Amino acid sequence: MNDKNNHEKTFKEVAGEHPDFPGIIMRKIDTALRGVTLTERALERAKEEGALYDVSADLGLKTPRLVLGGALFRDGTVVLGLEDMYLQFPEKFIRRGSSYTLDAVDGRLWLLDGKERVEEVFFVPVPDYFGKKTSRGTPMLKVATPRFPCCLFVRLYNYCHFWEEKTPCRYCSFVKAEEGPAFTQESLEDLRETIEEALKEQGRWMTLFLSGGSDPRGNSPYGNTADEYVKALRTLQSTFGTEKVYARVVANAFPREELLRLKEAGAVTYEPHIEVWDEKLFEWICPGKAKYYGRQYWIDSALSAVEIFGRGNVCTQFVGGVELTQPNGFKTIDEGLKSTLEGVEFFARHGVASSFFILWVVGGSIFYAQKQKPAPLEYHVRLAKGVRDIQKRYELSMDFNNYRCSSGRPDVDLARLDYNLK
Numbered sequence: 001m002n003d004k005n006n007h008e009k010t011f012k013e014v015a016g017e018h019p020d021f022p023g024i025i026m027r028k029i030d031t032a033l034r035g036v037t038l039t040e041r042a043l044e045r046a047k048e049e050g051a052l053y054d055v056s057a058d059l060g061l062k063t064p065r066l067v068l069g070g071a072l073f074r075d076g077t078v079v080l081g082l083e084d085m086y087l088q089f090p091e092k093f094i095r096r097g098s099s100y101t102l103d104a105v106d107g108r109l110w111l112l113d114g115k116e117r118v119e120e121v122f123f124v125p126v127p128d129y130f131g132k133k134t135s136r137g138t139p140m141l142k143v144a145t146p147r148f149p150c151c152l153f154v155r156l157y158n159y160c161h162f163w164e165e166k167t168p169c170r171y172c173s174f175v176k177a178e179e180g181p182a183f184t185q186e187s188l189e190d191l192r193e194t195i196e197e198a199l200k201e202q203g204r205w206m207t208l209f210l211s212g213g214s215d216p217r218g219n220s221p222y223g224n225t226a227d228e229y230v231k232a233l234r235t236l237q238s239t240f241g242t243e244k245v246y247a248r249v250v251a252n253a254f255p256r257e258e259l260l261r262l263k264e265a266g267a268v269t270y271e272p273h274i275e276v277w278d279e280k281l282f283e284w285i286c287p288g289k290a291k292y293y294g295r296q297y298w299i300d301s302a303l304s305a306v307e308i309f310g311r312g313n314v315c316t317q318f319v320g321g322v323e324l325t326q327p328n329g330f331k332t333i334d335e336g337l338k339s340t341l342e343g344v345e346f347f348a349r350h351g352v353a354s355s356f357f358i359l360w361v362v363g364g365s366i367f368y369a370q371k372q373k374p375a376p377l378e379y380h381v382r383l384a385k386g387v388r389d390i391q392k393r394y395e396l397s398m399d400f401n402n403y404r405c406s407s408g409r410p411d412v413d414l415a416r417l418d419y420n421l422k
């Protein structure tokens with residue numbers, strides 16, 4: 001997509017138009033959009049380096065499923081486009097353009113665009129806790145999964161009511177498990193043991209990431225979900241022996257009384273994600289959120305959280321590119337950017353930081369069934385710059401969003417380069 005004609009700008013053209021944009025971060029975005037395929041030689045090398053693991057025994061699968069520990073560019077930026085080889089993702093993606101290749105050549109590992117070696121990359125071994133079980137026999141990789149190389153992801157609410165009501169977010173591939181609270185006394189014990197085991201691998205984990213599906217029911221809006229977060233946070237308080245739990249808490253939009261409960265249970269950050277700014281698109285793309293309890297409620301929750309957690313400790317997220325999906329989305333990059341950046345600016349004015357995630361069109365989602373595509377490279381580069389510039393103007397940083405956990409979020413990569421935002 002291009003505003004003036006149908007020509008989609010190539011990597012070189014976009015790089016030429018944005019010489020101030022770091023090349024490796026641009027390459028990261030492009031790997032997310034186009035995907036990365038491993039050659040047999042690269043797979044062999046991943047095996048030799050302990051970066052490949054067969055999860056079939058842990059997950060009770062009948063056929064082997066190999067997952068990858070991760071891959072980094074030479075400056076530590078995460079290589080994307082390999083998500084189909086990560087544990088927590090489905091194996092089907094719709095990409096844009098031809099995929100990159102990862103190959104082992106002359107003793108080194110290269111990212112190839114066609115035949116051209118564009119960057120040297122490095123595998124990350126799978127975590128040491130893979131293959132281990134809790135004292136109740138639960139495979140630890142079912143309790144916590146690495147989200148890219150350095151972020152430990154705990155899905156603490158394994159159920160989303162929106163799927164039950166057939167109103168999931170259109171990009172979501174989350175398939176609900178059984179209804180009911182995710183945590184029992186036993187599963188909280190599994191969580192404690194898994195986190196303790198994972199932390200034995202020193203220097204590996206940069207961020208703990210708590211997230212889950214949505215249940216709008218309960219004693220307050222999303223009260224059932226809030227109960228699960230409180231249980232997990234309390235368990236982590238006692239695991240770490242600290243009052244505060246330094247974790248990303250990505251959750252539903254909670255009312256003030258639930259936010260206070262989270263804080264008391266140790267939360268220091270909070271992220272209710274708005275996903276898309278335009279009012280009509282919010283209703284189309286996130287019908288569950290629109291029904292429970294509407295866009296304004298989600299916005300108000302983020303704003304009131306700033307009073308509780310402090311400026312810069314509350315973050316919302318946009319799914320970059322969803323506002324260009326058709327038939328209801330914007331028709332041009334300029335219109336899409338204008339809308340999303342208006343949202344980013346609104347939140348910044350109220351002390352809420354924003355980030356954006358590159359849309360993954362994944363198997364199991366409505367967008368996948370509709371054959372939607374992620375937005376072009378040019379769009380993401382301009383959006384990343386736009387988000388970074390606004391946060392700079394408002395001197396908003398969100399240090400808890402460690403860039404190695406930023407995965408598909410290039411604006412966070414940019415933010416780390418000018419840490420003090422001045």
Ligand code: SF4
Pocket residue numbers: 160161162163167168169172173174212213214288
């Ligand atoms: S809230 Fe939306 S994105 Fe999250 S699990 Fe439910 S349907 Fe998926």
